[in-house]
Amino acid sequence: MFDFEKYMHAPSLIATASSYILIGTLFAIIYRKKPASPKLWKAILVLVxxxxAFHFTFNLAEEVISIPILPIGVALLSWLLGRQGNAARWQRFRRFAWLGFLSNFIVFAFALLAIPLDGMMYPKNVPSTYMMDVKKASLIASHPHSKEGTLNKAKLEKLMGKMKQKKIESESWYNRIRKDGDHKEKFPYILNGTTAAKGSGLKAIIFIEEDGRGILITPNKGRQVYFRLKESILTGGDGENG
Structure with a gap:
């Protein structure tokens, strides 16, 4: 069965729905005000x-954005409806055709609004965004020299709101690992079975630091984030016991 929740991104859905509501409203206004309006289904067909259009597509904040450039549909409709000197027929449908092209800009504008909306709904400096539900969480050793440890889920839930985001010091970590030897791994555990905030569209690989007090999150969208805890969430292993 298709897991819709897994792929749903609430800010994009809100933006898309809002854009089409606005397009529908503009269509209704034009259709009602225009004298001798064509049949409704014909007007909708011309709108679609x-x-x-020809679009210029690019990535912005890891979202695919398309800007309409050439109104191919409008040009084609102008030729089809206005041929054989039938300019009056084109005039009846012209506003609906141009509204169709304008709709691309409306969708584009709302797609841009979805980016800050995503940041407000799902702040990336909050650990619960990436692991809202940890009831089924478990620990997996990601390194052959990892010591056997157990996840303290109760403590993880307790400390969720108290984690502090820290700077990722990749170079410092790497140099320290080299000094300790190749067998040493700073993040020897993976936190498995967590669920990100509903509607965020996020999937993340969550690494646990050797002392059980650090969490490194690598999301499918956005940058890595690193959080430190005051207490270890591991029992045994390289963390604190109990």
Missing amino acids: LGMF
């Missing part, structure tokens, strides 16, 4: 065909 008017949406066809």
Whole structure:
């Protein structure tokens, strides 16, 4: 069965729904005000065909954004409806065709609004964004020399709101590992079975530091984040006992 929740991104859904509501509202206003309006299904068809355009696509904040450039649909409709000197027919449908092209800009504008909306709904400096549900969480040793340890889920839930984001010092960590020897791993455990905040569209690999007091999160979107805890969430292993 398809897991819709797994792929749902609430900010994008809100932005998309809002854009189409606005487009529908503009269509209704034009259709009601225009004298001798064409049949409704024809007006809708022209609106949809008017949406066809050549787009310039790029990535912004790890989101795919498309800007319409050439109104291919409008040009095609202008030729089809206005041929054989039938300019009056084109005039009846012209506003709906151009609304179709304008709709691309409306969708584009709301897609941009979804980016800050995502940051407000799912702040990336909050650990619960990446692991809202830890009831089924478990610990996996990711390094052959990892000591056997057990996850203290009760303590993890207790400390969730008290984690402090810290700077990722990759170079310092790497140099320290080299001094300790190749067998040493700073993040020898993976936290498995967690669930990100609903509607965030996030999936993350969560690494646990050797002392059980550090969490490094690598999400499918955005940058890595690192959090430190006052207490270890490990029982046994390289963390504190109890």
